[in-house]
Every structure is written in structure tokens, then in C-alpha cells.
Amino acid sequence: MGTIERLRVRLSREMSRLPSQYRLMLLSVGVGIVAGLGAILFDRLLGWMLRTVLESFTGYSEPQAGSPAASLFTFAPVRSLWFFIVPVLGGLVSGVIVYLVAPEAEGHGTDAMIEAFHQRGGKIRKRVPFVKILASALTIGTGGSAGKEGPIAQIGSGFGSTFASLLKLNARERRILVLAGAAGGIGAIFQAPLGAALFAPEVLYRETEFEYEAILPCIVSSITSYAVYTQLYKKGALFFPGPVDFSLPGELLPYALFGVVCALAGFIYVRVFYGSRDLFFRPLRIHKMLKPAVGGLMLGTIAYAFPQVSDGGYGWVQMALEGKMLWGTMLLLAFLKILATSCTIGSGGSGGVFGPSVFIGAMLGGAFGFLGHQVAPEWVVNPSSFVLVGIGGFFAGVAKTPVSSIIMACEMSASYTLLVPLMLVSSTSYLLLRNTSLYEKQQLSRIASPAHLTEFARGMLEKIRVHEATTERPILRIPEDMPFGELVKTVTHSRASHFPVVDGEGRMTGILSIGNIRSILFEDTIDQLIVARDVATPNVVRVYWNDTLQQALEKMAAIQVDELPVVREERPDEIVTMISKRDIVNYYYGRSTA
Known part of the structure; x- marks a missing residue:
């Protein structure tokens, strides 16, 4: 027996002597450390890809916070023929790597994490986190319309599963560490430790249920991962909304109407997203590893005219918060982002759906708010507030995560001023969308989950x-x-x-x-x-x-x-x-x- 194996056996024996709850808390610290390091590695690799590939070849970059409105014209209409080439190459290389090494790393990784929890006892192959880091960096870094949440959720959950397997933990504890790993990675990379700690246990189910046993381990992992991540990256919010406010009760009706708009757009988003996969990409008679390249070509065609749909688009969300975009432009970009995301991920590209959902929700909110301010200024007093509310309200409906989406939107903008309208819009969107969800591996409730079949x-x-x-x-x-x-x-x-x-x-x-x-x-x-x-x-x-x-x-x-x-x-x-x-x-x- 080698030194490493003896150390593993001894550590496993010592851990087994602790009560289950203390053991999980201690292990969640270790999972959080690794998830934080994984988030740093992924962020660094993705940033390098964006600078050296997308920006260098196409000349496109997102605007920075505080950019004057006049300067946006130097960012938006970049017309580069490289948009027809770069996303194709990124999709091709990503597709080959995923197909040959770890096919479960394709698509949006949160669904893979959910499936591992419900169907596989929390088991995720050791190679998956590394393949997901590389494949997602290639997809997003070459302009693919995808987010960081899916990759980092699968990366963190993969590390959690590996920890559990090394220590020979039972299936219940392995599933909890999978959620803790996902929460740690998401909490770090989105600067939202509390929202992520609630997102991982909430996203498993379509009803308003949580995997309550995992909440405390997820909190511990998320805090640890966030602390590790912020040692390298300056602590702060992703968005800076400036002065946002709302008046009671006058603006509650417009916010309720906006919740209906979020539900309608969310229904279209889910239908287009899975419709493109089921009705176009799956029947497409080419090898599976080549389909992400086809999706990249389709994405590049859209990005040639509207490069704002490339990458995550967070710079444009900031511009919307600052009121520097026209409502018609924002409405158009919201629906183009739906098409772009469907092309990127529906084809088998590797990336998440949270980032695009943030963009879509923000643009919908901006379009609704600024148009509403023009039509009825006495009802819509603070149009920029709808941008921030759209971030959480839209995702709450399409992801079936009303609680964590509210908190994540507040944390990502370092503002709880709009908590009440966020609650109203998120609840309305969630209730109207019912069983429509971006995550098809979600179970209806705990009793419907195979993970709880023998105990519930x-x-x-x-x-x-x-x-x-x-x-x-x-x-x-x-x-x-x-x-x-x-x-x-x-x-x-x-x-x-x-x-x-x-x-x-x-x-x-x-x-x-x-x-x-x-x-x-x-x-x-x-x-x-x-x-x-x-x-x-x-x-x-x-x-x-x-x-x-x-x-x-x-x-x-x-x-x-x-x-x-x-x-x-x-x-x-x-x-x-x-x-x-x-x-x-x-x-x-x-x-x-x-």
C-alpha cells in the first residue's frame, strides 16, 4: 500500500468517527477551497481566451462601467468576418474534446449536476471537471453565447464527488458534497455566496422545495470558496446600478405586469432553446462532435451584425443599468440572445444558461422600463430599476428558483433596495411558467426524486x-x-x-x-x-x-x-x-x- 493510499485510508477512518453533520461541514470546507481554486482557474483561462482569440481577431470587446454613451458606437457595430470563423473553430475543438473524453460535459452543466444527484448517487467521473473547464473556455472564449454558471457548477460538483469517492462516503453524503461543490463555485465566480448556497439545493426541484440537508454544507462551501476567490480578485459586485428606487404602492402594478412579460419571454426562451436542439441539431445528419461547430457558425452569423450577443454580455447589462441604451435596441438584443444561446448550447456547446438569462432579463427590463417611462412616466418612475429586477425575475421563472434568484440579483448588484419588486416579479414569473423550465433534469419534488425513493x-x-x-x-x-x-x-x-x-x-x-x-x-x-x-x-x-x-x-x-x-x-x-x-x-x- 502506497503512502497516498495509506493517508487516504487513515483520513477516511478518522472522518468516519465524526458525527455525519460535523463530517460534512469539515469536508465542505475542503470542497469550497478546491471549488474556489477551480473558479479562479476557469476565470483566468476564459479571460485569456477572450483577449487572445475573440478580441484579437474580431476587435470586439464589451464596454466598461462608466463608458460615455457616445463611445458605445465604437463597441457595438464591429463588423468582422472573423465572426464566421472563430466561433466555428471554438465549437469544433470543444466538440471533439467533449465527445472523445467526457460526453457528459456537453451542454449546460447544471443539468448534468442535477442528473448526477437524482439518478447517479452523486457520482461524477474525475475527468469531467477538467474537460468542462477546457471545453467551456473554448466555447465562451471564442464568442459562444453561454454563461459561467453551468461550467462552474459541474466543476465544483465534480470536485465534491471526487472528495466523497476518495473517502468512501455513502451516497447521501456524496450527493450533499456535490451540491456543496456547485454552490462554492457559483458563489465565488458570481460574487453571490448566499444566493449560490441556496441555488444549489433549490434548483433540483420544480416545486418550491429545497434539499434542506445540504443548505448548511452549501453555505460553508460557498463562504470558503468566496474567500479563496476574493484573495485574487478584488471583492465587489458584478454590476453597479447606481441610484435605483421604487415607490409604494404606485409602481407595484407595472412590476406585476413586468412579471407577466418575463413569463411570456421565458416560455419563448425555453421553447426555442429545446426546440432548436430537438428539431434541428439532433436530427442533423452529421457526426455529433461536429454539431457545436454548426452552432458556432449560426452564432457567428448573428454576432456579425450584433456582436453584443457574444460571450456573457455583462458589459451591456451595465450600460442598460446606466440608461445608455435605447429601449428598442434592448428588446431586439433580448430575443437575439435567445437565438444565440440556443445555437451555442443547443448544438452541444459547453456553457451555462444563467449568464444568458441575466442578459435577457436585464434587456427585457430595460426595454419595459424605458418604454414605460415614455408612455406613462407617472407609473414607471425609475426605469433603470426594471433592469436589475429583470435579472432576478426572469431567471426565477425559467429556472424554477424564485428564492435564490432574488438573493443572487441583490448580491450581484450589492443592492437590496429593490427587494420588494424583485419578490413580486420573481413570484409572478415563477407561478405563470408552472412546469416550464430550462433544467429538464429537475424532479417535481423530493418525493418524486429517485434519490429519496426508499426514504420518503x-x-x-x-x-x-x-x-x-x-x-x-x-x-x-x-x-x-x-x-x-x-x-x-x-x-x-x-x-x-x-x-x-x-x-x-x-x-x-x-x-x-x-x-x-x-x-x-x-x-x-x-x-x-x-x-x-x-x-x-x-x-x-x-x-x-x-x-x-x-x-x-x-x-x-x-x-x-x-x-x-x-x-x-x-x-x-x-x-x-x-x-x-x-x-x-x-x-x-x-x-x-x-
Whole structure:
């Protein structure tokens, strides 16, 4: 046994003697130190890429705080043909590295962290943080429209997972250290230690729930990481809003209306973001490692005319806060940023969605505030305030993180003056968007998470039968000989996500989902050649009428689905209804609060 191995074994033995909570606190300090160093490394590498590649070749750079309005014309309309080349090369190199070394490092890393928590017991391969640092620096540093949150979340969580694996910790403790690592990295790089400490436990779920056991370790890690990071980088806010204020109760109505605007724009953002991936990039018939280069070309085409959509765009957010941009320009940039981000990350490029969301929310707020000030100055008194409120309010809705988004927006601007309108806009946006989220790996709630399957309300669920939690209702049954073209039309007009396939006698022979249809949607000349039977999944897993809800959940977890057909024991081929995790969650909460 080598010296390092003996040291690891001894450290693991000593740690095992401590109570779990103290052990996690102590380890969170170590995770925070490494996450802070990782944030420094990533920030340094990204800064070097931006200076030596994007700025050197294209001549484009973001404006600095305090730049006079007249000087913005020297920053904005940079017309460089290098925009057609640099993002393509960055996407190509990033795609090759990710595909060959660590495919899980593609896309926005927060979703990968969420999936590791729920589905993999917190396990993240050791190579992922290093691949993510390099791939994200290449993507963003060559002009890609992406943010730092996703990369640093995956970097920090990867270090947390590695710590847990080295010390042979159990799955619960490993998952908590994964969250602590993500909180540490995000808290450092965004100068928002409290917001990040709440973001990591909150972003796991779409309902207003937290992974409460991880809050204190996340706080410890975030404080430590922030302290490490600020030893090198001067402590201070990312944005300087200047004098911002609002008047009660006069401006509450405009802020409530702005919350509706944030929800509408957020809905478009999520639909375009995943629509570009599912309907364009995934069906694209080229090698997967080349797709980020195609996304880079599309991004470069937009950036040639509007370079403000490149990189994070925080310099332009500052200009909006200072009131130095026209409302029409800000509105246009908000929607161009949606397209640019969809091209960069939807194609498989490596980066986060928080940075673009900050930009979009700020530009929406600026457009709404300054237009509103022109139209109704007695209602919209402080237009610059809407820029700052848009930063937190927009992300609260699309990320399903209303609490942490409010706090992060305040910390990033070192101002709590607009706390009340931030709360109003964030709550409105969150409630209106409901289940629409940028993070598709989020679980509905703790009870729906596989991480808590064996520990959450098991006693109650083992006593409740399926027929108590659901009722017979009309189900759209698909004849197995239905042509594919007709199948697509039928499914499009239905709000369901799973459809039983039946034979001529009404017996269930298979089941199909939207994913089954999407996988072959773009095949040529298939409308009459393929029928429903060819698309459906045979050997359907069934939930029986007298099964317990615990059995139903275990069957869903075993094949990783959220919904299954329900049949009676005496007629297993005749579907009665469908039951989903949401049905079980709703029934559980109804019983527990009755």
C-alpha cells in the first residue's frame, strides 16, 4: 500500500468517527477551497481566451462601467468576418474534446449536476471537471453565447464527488458534497455566496422545495470558496446600478405586469432553446462532435451584425443599468440572445444558461422600463430599476428558483433596495411558467426524486392502493395500424405524453411516447411505410389496480419513466387509466394535509 493510499485510508477512518453533520461541514470546507481554486482557474483561462482569440481577431470587446454613451458606437457595430470563423473553430475543438473524453460535459452543466444527484448517487467521473473547464473556455472564449454558471457548477460538483469517492462516503453524503461543490463555485465566480448556497439545493426541484440537508454544507462551501476567490480578485459586485428606487404602492402594478412579460419571454426562451436542439441539431445528419461547430457558425452569423450577443454580455447589462441604451435596441438584443444561446448550447456547446438569462432579463427590463417611462412616466418612475429586477425575475421563472434568484440579483448588484419588486416579479414569473423550465433534469419534488425513493413516505405509500389515487378516465388509444402521418397529427392535438397502442380487439400491445415519435420524425418517406406498431415499445410495464403506490413508484424508477398504464389483474391487456408520479405526489400531499 502506497503512502497516498495509506493517508487516504487513515483520513477516511478518522472522518468516519465524526458525527455525519460535523463530517460534512469539515469536508465542505475542503470542497469550497478546491471549488474556489477551480473558479479562479476557469476565470483566468476564459479571460485569456477572450483577449487572445475573440478580441484579437474580431476587435470586439464589451464596454466598461462608466463608458460615455457616445463611445458605445465604437463597441457595438464591429463588423468582422472573423465572426464566421472563430466561433466555428471554438465549437469544433470543444466538440471533439467533449465527445472523445467526457460526453457528459456537453451542454449546460447544471443539468448534468442535477442528473448526477437524482439518478447517479452523486457520482461524477474525475475527468469531467477538467474537460468542462477546457471545453467551456473554448466555447465562451471564442464568442459562444453561454454563461459561467453551468461550467462552474459541474466543476465544483465534480470536485465534491471526487472528495466523497476518495473517502468512501455513502451516497447521501456524496450527493450533499456535490451540491456543496456547485454552490462554492457559483458563489465565488458570481460574487453571490448566499444566493449560490441556496441555488444549489433549490434548483433540483420544480416545486418550491429545497434539499434542506445540504443548505448548511452549501453555505460553508460557498463562504470558503468566496474567500479563496476574493484573495485574487478584488471583492465587489458584478454590476453597479447606481441610484435605483421604487415607490409604494404606485409602481407595484407595472412590476406585476413586468412579471407577466418575463413569463411570456421565458416560455419563448425555453421553447426555442429545446426546440432548436430537438428539431434541428439532433436530427442533423452529421457526426455529433461536429454539431457545436454548426452552432458556432449560426452564432457567428448573428454576432456579425450584433456582436453584443457574444460571450456573457455583462458589459451591456451595465450600460442598460446606466440608461445608455435605447429601449428598442434592448428588446431586439433580448430575443437575439435567445437565438444565440440556443445555437451555442443547443448544438452541444459547453456553457451555462444563467449568464444568458441575466442578459435577457436585464434587456427585457430595460426595454419595459424605458418604454414605460415614455408612455406613462407617472407609473414607471425609475426605469433603470426594471433592469436589475429583470435579472432576478426572469431567471426565477425559467429556472424554477424564485428564492435564490432574488438573493443572487441583490448580491450581484450589492443592492437590496429593490427587494420588494424583485419578490413580486420573481413570484409572478415563477407561478405563470408552472412546469416550464430550462433544467429538464429537475424532479417535481423530493418525493418524486429517485434519490429519496426508499426514504420518503414509504410507510404511507405502501398502504395506499393505486385505485385509491386515480380514477378511470378516457384514454386516447392508438390503433396499432395507424399510419405514422396520422399518428403525428393525433398526438399533436393531445395533451398527454404517453399513448397505449391497441390491436383490433382493444387489447394493449405496446405504448409510445413523444420521444418515440420524435426519434424518427425527420426520416424521409415514412408517412405510409411506418405504422404505430413499429414505433411503440412492446412488453409494456403495467401497474395493476390493486398495486400499492410504492410498487407503482418502484416500477417507474426501474425503467426511468414518469407515467405508466393501469390495468385490472383479471384483464391485463385492457388499459383502465394512466398513473403518473405527479398523481402520486398530489394524492400523498392531499392525504398528509387532510
